[in-house]
Amino acid sequence: MLTGFRPTGPMHIGHWFGNVMNLVRLQEDHEAFYFLADWHMLTTHYDRTEELPENVRTLALDLVAAGVDPNRVTFYRQSDVKEVAELTLLLGMITPLGWLERVPTYKERLRDMAERDVANFGLLGYPVLQTVDITIVKGELIPVGEDQVSHVELTRELVRRFNRHYGDVLVEPRALLSNAPSVPGSDGRKMSKSLDNTIDVRDDEATIRRKVRSFITDPMKVRLGDPGRPDICPIFALHRLFSQDIYEWTRENCSTGALPCVDCKTNLADRIVAYYAPFRDRREELERTPGVAEKILADGREKVGPVVEETMKAVRTAMNLA
Numbered sequence: 357m358l359t360g361f362r363p364t365g366p367m368h369i370g371h372w373f374g375n376v377m378n379l380v381r382l383q384e385d386h387e388a389f390y391f392l393a394d395w396h397m398l399t400t401h402y403d404r405t406e407e408l409p410e411n412v413r414t415l416a417l418d419l420v421a422a423g424v425d426p427n428r429v430t431f432y433r434q435s436d437v438k439e440v441a442e443l444t445l446l447l448g449m450i451t452p453l454g455w456l457e458r459v460p461t462y463k464e465r466l467r468d469m470a471e472r473d474v475a476n477f478g479l480l481g482y483p484v485l486q487t488v489d490i491t492i493v494k495g496e497l498i499p500v501g502e503d504q505v506s507h508v509e510l511t512r513e514l515v516r517r518f519n520r521h522y523g524d525v526l527v528e529p530r531a532l533l534s535n536a537p538s539v540p541g542s543d544g545r546k547m548s549k550s551l552d553n554t555i556d557v558r559d560d561e562a563t564i565r566r567k568v569r570s571f572i573t574d575p576m577k578v579r580l581g582d583p584g585r586p587d588i589c590p591i592f593a594l595h596r597l598f599s600q601d602i603y604e605w606t607r608e609n610c611s612t613g614a615l616p617c618v619d620c621k622t623n624l625a626d627r628i629v630a631y632y633a634p635f636r637d638r639r640e641e642l643e644r645t646p647g648v649a650e651k652i653l654a655d656g657r658e659k660v661g662p663v664v665e666e667t668m669k670a671v672r673t674a675m676n677l678a
């Protein structure tokens with residue numbers, strides 16, 4: 357099983373529940389490869405490389421503090437595996453341009469980032485790089501949400517095309533659907549750094565409380581005593597993740613109007629702060645150990661090396677490049 361994390365900035369609770377907790381569970385009974393996708397980041401953030409080393413280091417420590425176990429999984433940095441660039445070039449030779457141009461996320465990114473100059477070869481070729489990440493470690497299972505199944509489909513097509521040309525060399529992966537919840541941000545839209553609506557897992561207590569206070573609620577619940585509609589309220593959606601102890605109580609008291617939003621938010625903030633306290637302790641301990649992220653990623657590079665080399669030997673031989 358393989359998955360990558362883009363080091364684009366602080367981890368937020370949307371990442372935590374939408375992805376990270378799932379991967380912490382999956383590492384228990386899969387041979388897992390988790391990598392920090394720093395080359396992926398360049399497809400849209402090529403002009404911000406000064407942030408990259410620190411983003412990689414902090415993401416590595418965040419993931420380990422969250423429960424990713426580097427002794428159990430092969431945990432590495434993408435750009436440490438230079439063979440990824442070699443195989444990307446080789447796969448690029450047989451990738452039809454039309455396949456890449458019709459990838460919906462390519463057009464979406466161009467639209468969403470219209471103010472920035474991202475219509476580049478790197479962004480168009482992103483699915484090739486993704487295919488290489490998977491196939492170079494013989495990835496079979498790719499944990500994805502429903503909206504990313506088409507990416508895995510493209511990888512499968514590309515693998516079949518390669519194998520048709522050069523023999524049965526690359527492994528065809530399949531999607532492992534996760535039903536992780538979509539986490540709303542402060543404006544009610546999906547939590548996302550680019551929308552500036554996040555609560556980050558390393559936010560301190562005061563910041564968590566301030567951010568929770570800034571969340572929108574049911575717009576119909578204006579005055580004290582007005583009944584609310586918890587099912588359309590992002591605060592209630594977060595209660596589902598953090599407040600099992602008062603979840604039904606909150607639903608009931610919101611619906612009758614007995615619970616003021618300000619109290620409801622305080623209840624939530626209390627629970628978010630308590631939930632992340634052990635994580636923050638582990639994270640601080642890691643931060644105090646000099647060079648720990650570098651050591652973890654160097655070990656990961658060593659572990660992934662033989663797998664990658666085996667794939668590349670087979671590819672070079674099959675393409676008469678050995």
Ligand code: SF4
Nearest residue numbers: 584589592610617620
């Ligand atoms: S009481 Fe809570 S769940 Fe109900 S609208 Fe207010 S913040 Fe949302």
